[in-house]
Amino acid sequence: MEVIEKIKEMQERAEKLRLSGETIAFVPTMGFFHEGHLELMRVGRKAGSKLVISIFVNPIQFGPSEDFERYPRDMEGDLQKAKEVGVDIVFMPSVDEMYPEGFQTKVAVRDLTQHLCGLSRPGHFDGVTTVVSKLFNIVKPHVAIFGQKDYQQLTVISRMVMDLNMDIKIIGVPTVREPDGLAMSSRNTYLGKEERESALCLVKSLELAQNLLDTGEDNPMMIKERIEELIREYPYTEIDYVSVCDPDTLDELESISDRALVALAVRVGSARLIDNRIITKKEKRGE
Numbered sequence: 164m165e166v167i168e169k170i171k172e173m174q175e176r177a178e179k180l181r182l183s184g185e186t187i188a189f190v191p192t193m194g195f196f197h198e199g200h201l202e203l204m205r206v207g208r209k210a211g212s213k214l215v216i217s218i219f220v221n222p223i224q225f226g227p228s229e230d231f232e233r234y235p236r237d238m239e240g241d242l243q244k245a246k247e248v249g250v251d252i253v254f255m256p257s258v259d260e261m262y263p264e265g266f267q268t269k270v271a272v273r274d275l276t277q278h279l280c281g282l283s284r285p286g287h288f289d290g291v292t293t294v295v296s297k298l299f300n301i302v303k304p305h306v307a308i309f310g311q312k313d314y315q316q317l318t319v320i321s322r323m324v325m326d327l328n329m330d331i332k333i334i335g336v337p338t339v340r341e342p343d344g345l346a347m348s349s350r351n352t353y354l355g356k357e358e359r360e361s362a363l364c365l366v367k368s369l370e371l372a373q374n375l376l377d378t379g380e381d382n383p384m385m386i387k388e389r390i391e392e393l394i395r396e397y398p399y400t401e402i403d404y405v406s407v408c409d410p411d412t413l414d415e416l417e418s419i420s421d422r423a424l425v426a427l428a429v430r431v432g433s434a435r436l437i438d439n440r441i442i443t444k445k446e447k448r449g450e
């Protein structure tokens with residue numbers, strides 16, 4: 164496994180791979196790997212003949228009061244895991260080289276970012292689309308893999324790729340969960356023992372939403388209310404948002420005709436956790 168730190172070197176390596184007929188699959192990450200990341204890499208392994216991953220905690224996607232400084236890092240452990248999964252190249256640029264003095268360009272997707280996390284984390288998605296554009300220009304992938312755990316991120320990046328005619332196929336991978344249902348996240352490491360129990364309120368909320376729809380409750384307002392009630396029963400929690408929205412536009416729904424995205428962000432202790440699920444009416448599931 165090669166480790167590349169310099170942008171120019173990565174670009175030259177990518178160009179060489181392309182010229183020799185390889186297909187580059189790319190998994191961008193912020194490191195501190197768990198099974199979710201590794202699953203993306205396994206998908207990437209099959210999607211291309213060469214697998215490149217990046218590890219870069221991107222400062223411009225964190226707000227001033229967010230957790231950039233204390234975001235968990237484990238370079239040695241990450242490199243070991245990447246090697247075991249069969250990664251060919253790990254790209255790990257420095258912040259200084261990615262954002263040198265005078266940097267002033269931003270890539271922004273308009274409407275899709277005016278919902279969900281875009282509202283509670285102003286500027287976050289501009290930071291994401293800007294860094295992903297830069298990484299795409301450096302790694303030159305044919306295909307890039309993202310997790311559905313960050314549903315809005317996947318939607319925003321797919322839109323950006325389409326709008327800017329980037330010749331890259333985007334693959335979304337279903338959320339990998341702990342045995343009890345908690346979505347895996349690097350931020351789960353912030354949770355104390357009791358908070359870890361409370362963190363189950365996210366997946367329980369998503370199950371509740373599907374159960375409500377199954378029993379005929381298709382009013383998004385009612386579903387949101389029931390979810391908020393459920394979350395309030397768990398200690399150490401504070402709701403950021405609960406949304407029942409259109410899975411494509413992310414616009415809030417007034418009624419559910421066949422399916423809806425249920426997305427939520429909840430603070431549990433000092434961790435801000437997100438999760439989502441598409442709920443579908445029984446008669447549309449083809450059971």
Ligand code: AMP
Nearest residue numbers: 192193194199309310312313338339347
């Ligand atoms: P991060 O390092 O948190 O920026 O995540 C890097 C990539 O891994 C993103 O595409 C995430 O959506 C994806 N990811 C994070 N957690 C999970 C998970 N539990 N299941 C699947 N993909 C995930």
